[in-house]
Amino acid sequence: MNGSPWFRAVLVAALAVTLLFLTLPVVAIFVDIPPADLLASLGEEGAVEALKLSLQTTVAALLIILAFGTPAAWLLATRRFRGRTVLVTLIELPLVLPPAVAGIALLAALGPGGILGGLLDSLGIRLVFETAGVVVALTFVASPFYIRQAQSAFEAIDPTLLQASRTLGAGEARTFGRIALPAARAGLLSGTALAWGRALGEFGATLVFAGSFRGITQTAPLAIVERFGSDFNSAIALSAVLVVASIVILLSAKYLSTSVGRGRDARI
Amino acid sequence: MNGSPWFRAVLVAALAVTLLFLTLPVVAIFVDIPPADLLASLGEEGAVEALKLSLQTTVAALLIILAFGTPAAWLLATRRFRGRTVLVTLIELPLVLPPAVAGIALLAALGPGGILGGLLDSLGIRLVFETAGVVVALTFVASPFYIRQAQSAFEAIDPTLLQASRTLGAGEARTFGRIALPAARAGLLSGTALAWGRALGEFGATLVFAGSFRGITQTAPLAIVERFGSDFNSAIALSAVLVVASIVILLSAKYLSTSVGRGRDARI
Amino acid sequence: MLEFEASTAFPGFDLDLKLEVAAGQCLALAGPSGAGKSTVLRIAAGLVRPDRGRVSCGGQVWYDSGRARDLAPERRRCGYVFQDYALFPHMNAWRNVAYGLREVPRRRRRALAVELLDRFEMADFADASPETLSGGERQRVALARAMGGGPEALLLDEPLSALDARTRARAARELSELLRSAEVPTLLVTHDFAEAARLGDRVAVVDGGRIVQLGSATDLASKPCSSFVADFTGAAVLTGNAGTGPLGLTSVLLDGCRAAISSTDTAQPGRVAASVYPWEITLLPETERSRGSAQNHLVAEVVSVTSLGARVRVGLDVGQPLSAEVTRVAAVELRLEPGRRVVATWKASATRIMEF
Amino acid sequence: MLEFEASTAFPGFDLDLKLEVAAGQCLALAGPSGAGKSTVLRIAAGLVRPDRGRVSCGGQVWYDSGRARDLAPERRRCGYVFQDYALFPHMNAWRNVAYGLREVPRRRRRALAVELLDRFEMADFADASPETLSGGERQRVALARAMGGGPEALLLDEPLSALDARTRARAARELSELLRSAEVPTLLVTHDFAEAARLGDRVAVVDGGRIVQLGSATDLASKPCSSFVADFTGAAVLTGNAGTGPLGLTSVLLDGCRAAISSTDTAQPGRVAASVYPWEITLLPETERSRGSAQNHLVAEVVSVTSLGARVRVGLDVGQPLSAEVTRVAAVELRLEPGRRVVATWKASATRIMEF
Amino acid sequence: GASGSDEVGDPLTVSAAASLTDAFPAYAESSNMSARFSFAGSDELAAQIRQGAPVDVFAAANSQLPDDLYAEGLVERPVVFATNSLVIAVPSDSEIQSLEDLAEPGIDLVTGTEDVPFGSYTRETLDRLPTALREPILANVRSEESDVKAAVGKLTQGAADAAFTYSSDVAVAADRLRAIRLPKEYRPDVAYGVVVVKGSGDLESARSFVVGLTSATGRSALRIAGFKAPPGG
Numbered sequence A, B: 001m002n003g004s005p006w007f008r009a010v011l012v013a014a015l016a017v018t019l020l021f022l023t024l025p026v027v028a029i030f031v032d033i034p035p036a037d038l039l040a041s042l043g044e045e046g047a048v049e050a051l052k053l054s055l056q057t058t059v060a061a062l063l064i065i066l067a068f069g070t071p072a073a074w075l076l077a078t079r080r081f082r083g084r085t086v087l088v089t090l091i092e093l094p095l096v097l098p099p100a101v102a103g104i105a106l107l108a109a110l111g112p113g114g115i116l117g118g119l120l121d122s123l124g125i126r127l128v129f130e131t132a133g134v135v136v137a138l139t140f141v142a143s144p145f146y147i148r149q150a151q152s153a154f155e156a157i158d159p160t161l162l163q164a165s166r167t168l169g170a171g172e173a174r175t176f177g178r179i180a181l182p183a184a185r186a187g188l189l190s191g192t193a194l195a196w197g198r199a200l201g202e203f204g205a206t207l208v209f210a211g212s213f214r215g216i217t218q219t220a221p222l223a224i225v226e227r228f229g230s231d232f233n234s235a236i237a238l239s240a241v242l243v244v245a246s247i248v249i250l251l252s253a254k255y256l257s258t259s260v261g262r263g264r265d266a267r268i
Numbered sequence C, D: 001m002l003e004f005e006a007s008t009a010f011p012g013f014d015l016d017l018k019l020e021v022a023a024g025q026c027l028a029l030a031g032p033s034g035a036g037k038s039t040v041l042r043i044a045a046g047l048v049r050p051d052r053g054r055v056s057c058g059g060q061v062w063y064d065s066g067r068a069r070d071l072a073p074e075r076r077r078c079g080y081v082f083q084d085y086a087l088f089p090h091m092n093a094w095r096n097v098a099y100g101l102r103e104v105p106r107r108r109r110r111a112l113a114v115e116l117l118d119r120f121e122m123a124d125f126a127d128a129s130p131e132t133l134s135g136g137e138r139q140r141v142a143l144a145r146a147m148g149g150g151p152e153a154l155l156l157d158e159p160l161s162a163l164d165a166r167t168r169a170r171a172a173r174e175l176s177e178l179l180r181s182a183e184v185p186t187l188l189v190t191h192d193f194a195e196a197a198r199l200g201d202r203v204a205v206v207d208g209g210r211i212v213q214l215g216s217a218t219d220l221a222s223k224p225c226s227s228f229v230a231d232f233t234g235a236a237v238l239t240g241n242a243g244t245g246p247l248g249l250t251s252v253l254l255d256g257c258r259a260a261i262s263s264t265d266t267a268q269p270g271r272v273a274a275s276v277y278p279w280e281i282t283l284l285p286e287t288e289r290s291r292g293s294a295q296n297h298l299v300a301e302v303v304s305v306t307s308l309g310a311r312v313r314v315g316l317d318v319g320q321p322l323s324a325e326v327t328r329v330a331a332v333e334l335r336l337e338p339g340r341r342v343v344a345t346w347k348a349s350a351t352r353i354m355e356f
Numbered sequence E: 001g002a003s004g005s006d007e008v009g010d011p012l013t014v015s016a017a018a019s020l021t022d023a024f025p026a027y028a029e030s031s032n033m034s035a036r037f038s039f040a041g042s043d044e045l046a047a048q049i050r051q052g053a054p055v056d057v058f059a060a061a062n063s064q065l066p067d068d069l070y071a072e073g074l075v076e077r078p079v080v081f082a083t084n085s086l087v088i089a090v091p092s093d094s095e096i097q098s099l100e101d102l103a104e105p106g107i108d109l110v111t112g113t114e115d116v117p118f119g120s121y122t123r124e125t126l127d128r129l130p131t132a133l134r135e136p137i138l139a140n141v142r143s144e145e146s147d148v149k150a151a152v153g154k155l156t157q158g159a160a161d162a163a164f165t166y167s168s169d170v171a172v173a174a175d176r177l178r179a180i181r182l183p184k185e186y187r188p189d190v191a192y193g194v195v196v197v198k199g200s201g202d203l204e205s206a207r208s209f210v211v212g213l214t215s216a217t218g219r220s221a222l223r224i225a226g227f228k229a230p231p232g233g
């Protein structure tokens, strides 16, 4: 079912402009760093260290997001109650906070002097300036993306599958684990990819809440920013590396999800 | 169809923890400023000016995102071609760039010395230090959220509606405008809300690319960060205002979309 | 004249068939679920591109894999009624209809749309939104929408299947009127043979993406080429004029013969179609008359005798074609053979009447 | 014993009905689309909570709005077969079945699942994934799944509707065997009365969320309380033993009378159900015999005479109940009244046979 | 010399202005003190401390923030440990040679907001200028930035013609930027203040870290990084 040529032209144009606009800048920074610096920044052990920490902390944050966000999304998807829309909006709040403010907010809540500071302290939990703090900051900024996607993925499941599970003696828990999760897998994966992407790029909140200590809280974005204070080129070079790393991660997640997705289409 | 009490407890717990974790920090920063400052910061004309600029620039950015992102998403949703997954990932790139780097990237691409600098200059277009630049920066960071949502919203439309439109003599263009847009309205609205939220909170890219000048390029987040060093309270107070403003915006968009959503459920 | 020839393959299914429909004619595609009926319509309308083939209508070539020609659906202008009607949920009835009337100046559209709706007695629902309409009402809006803007061809995908028994009869009547007045070729998909016989000038039995048998309903009924077709073919249809008979019975004076048959169905006086299932017809020697409760007796000449296992399909001529199904035993007893004259008898309550 | 009493209201539809099914019995809910049949099953299984009502099974109260009791679906353990089977797409056949077998120790589950599949001749498909199965095969997997883990009650929502004509007959036979062996109450939803008569011990005709008439299939067929029910009720069912008759005909020696009837359908020797539509039956004075092609002649006593407009439903006793539909004319001619003896005659080709 | 007692126990937690990124690690190295550094904008770091972040030592790119924190009773008495000089940063290929050139119409000039160190000092400078020079220069200010890397970024990308920054910031992108020194009379002495944060877990080594900065080791490390010793030091 082919469209009229001119409209197809409009569509292609729009997509082209969008792509150009979103990718050209990324390309641009690549071109204006001498390749030498690119390699150098890779060799530099600080950079590798930062990338490693980024990977560790983002993965940790993702695990937390999955652990709490998935059931939360399931609840929002399967229950109808007053004020549901408000809850969904509250979950999106971290989006609108400027990163630095988000960091301050986290300090005010979980910092030593924060609302829960005393509690955490008595539990012997230290977050500020600790790797754990980075994970907390990443979780804070990245959750909304995952939860949103997960919610709509769950809402898209054919309800009779869930009902069938119930009549077969499976409680909601088992139904959730054995039926809902596999059925929503594609959506969950792409939500994970979005959240991961956001976490990989996170900077402001982490800096303010967890500080930027090499090997402890200095993730790749922080390492980049720190280099802005010493060597501009290596900062740019490092961001190039981060971008490539991110693309790889996102793409792999995406391919997984789409392949699963196709599986489900075929069935329908 | 009620679940077993313990699992329901788990769900509620997960949602509660998530909500607490995502909203407590926001609450926390507000409790420790005297309400007086809150009002004061509102009175302060710089703040109001910044909020107004934020509103103007985010709306402008949204219009651009809608204008280009919608057809782009439609194309991605209705066509199957090799490398489609790669395109979708490229569109997500702005997510993983640390804001500052995003700013540099924009400079490298659209700044006077950037790749397209000469072109823009010959067209008499100046972005850096201009309100237009803010709009560009916001568009860059916010587009991915809208485009993603729009794409899945379009993919969810019952294809026979689109086919019916075609057989009734409507080309793809008219089908898109008269059938697809209304049918996907709910999804498009919630995508708009997400993008809007992200744009309202944007800070780093704007500062680096467009700079920060009262009334021209200083949006609310920039104004907030500017106050950090000197007048901490008014900074927080201003963010409070920003958050409230955002909630209002997001909620209104949400209510629109869900009401539309209900409309469509009822039909099915 | 709609000429259709296409072959295409989907995973687990391939289609390969060729058919022609003259202007003003209706070809009914009948077949079981998954036979490929809807796919034929989708290809004709340009919604699916076949691997190979050629589709042309009214001399204009719509698709030709050889000459790499493929006209967009909107340029083919088929009046397409979808299996689930596919009314636009965000438009009320008249806007749904007006959607197809772009050549018409904007200010005259509403009037014309309502006019179209009125042809299907839906004018009162012009402002109703689809979700508030019943199945039957939706179907009529869909038809009005498909008829608007002068389609080159009509493609009807199971237009009656979504209706329950109570609304179906009436909808069928309205539809047959519509088809009689239409000047364009029509393809009608159904999986009920009686519906096909009632609405189609010719019937193509489709199975597994192929045409199993194509011909007039009576041919298929009297000379099925396979027992699948035989099982599939249902009632034979007789036409005539209805009048009121004794005790509330309807009596139908058949075309082509002076005889009348009666039915328990009620009908307005006027032209009607009376249908009777082959296995409901008993054949007697011409000399016989049953004095039982069976009301209908027609002298008939045997035209064809087709054996299907223990059953025998007997093609009859009673001034118009009729087919009966009897046992081999009876066929032997009655020495049925072409040219032999018999009496076909069946019950008034076995005679279903559909008004024209 | 399943006791069901519920009333609930949806926008544009409200349901209010009460019914009972004894253990080992099957109550068939028959009715047009949108009548509320599936909703009854959903309420019984606990998938939908009614506004008011009480549901209990085997003495255990499942739902009681009065005592605010509402047992979760998983604690009710109904064997539910959904209209579209709802097989889990990401599990192969045996895992679908094993899903319900949690009481069984893990290592024995596969064996038991395959055993269940075997009861429906699906053991060979144990490792097949749902999307590769045909409609009939899916239905059998769904049944095996529903039977696993010893359900308290069986809820079957149009278990045959998704099957095409060719697989339906066989599936119906298998299903009736299953129901005969089941010890739990069964609710079966269908919109085909013949199916209801074939599979249900009693039939409830449902329309608009209410029970219009409830009784044995023969009661409904011979004494329909409304013409809606009359239209709805189809073939009367006679039981007997099949044997081979002359020239490939099947002859059935009926229970309760020494007479035999013959059919063109083929069947294995053994117990069968033979169905014939009321309007296919001709009534003759007892003294008469038609020498026509009609093969079946049974002496019958008139039990009831119900007038439906121009038609008359005649309840007959031929050792087992049978109902005929004749015109008022014929009823008058034959002076039909309870106690009068007549001959019911119809054609072998009008006799459909279903094996037990 | 600094005490070596810091090898035992946790390393010091030092928050320092971004411009000290090179200087402090070198200092800690040479005076073998175990410390961990977090470099960021002075104001962000101050905000952290206000929120009770467990910092031992805070070194800002001005003396204002330390004084404020001291006034708020959050930190011990500030010590000025280095001075940086405010310069005009321009792209290496720029025609701009002097302060006067900044008055040319059409020049895009970037400064910091009055709240961030390099911004407040810029104001001092501009205030000292004769009105005839100040007005046109002020008119050329296109952006007041809270973050020096935003300014440096614009210069390196040729998006701005000149910016008032610290000389140390120019060193960051030495291959792309060039520093124009300000005439002595207009040059503010940019004092870097360092403070020991009250409630530090390890006041001892925190104080010794601060003291060490003004010692020979400290000075040499700072000098190498392009800082000058505080006046009267």
Ligand SMILES: Nc1ncnc2c1ncn2[C@@H]1O[C@H](COP(=O)(O)OP(=O)(O)OP(=O)(O)O)[C@@H](O)[C@H]1O
Binding pocket: C010, C011, C012, C013, C031, C032, C033, C034, C035, C036, C037, C038, C039, C040, C191
């Ligand atoms: N786009 C497609 N991709 C893959 N398979 C398809 C596609 N369209 C149709 N099919 C397959 O082609 C076969 C015929 O489909 P079609 O809808 O034409 O059947 P039908 O005769 O209309 O059946 P029904 O009476 O149920 O509508 C089906 O097996 C279907 O799975």
Ligand SMILES: Nc1ncnc2c1ncn2[C@@H]1O[C@H](COP(=O)(O)OP(=O)(O)OP(=O)(O)O)[C@@H](O)[C@H]1O
Binding pocket: D010, D011, D012, D013, D031, D032, D033, D034, D035, D036, D037, D038, D039, D040, D191
């Ligand atoms: N959850 C619900 N919300 C609103 N209306 C509903 C709901 N469930 C059922 N209905 C309505 O109740 C009526 C009966 O639905 P139900 O599915 O029971 O009909 P049915 O007899 O099973 O029809 P079919 O034979 O087509 O399955 C329908 O009109 C349907 O629209």
Ligand SMILES: [Mg+2]
Binding pocket: C037, C038, C039, C083, C157
């Ligand atoms: Mg079809």
Ligand SMILES: [Mg+2]
Binding pocket: D037, D038, D039, D083, D157
């Ligand atoms: Mg149903």
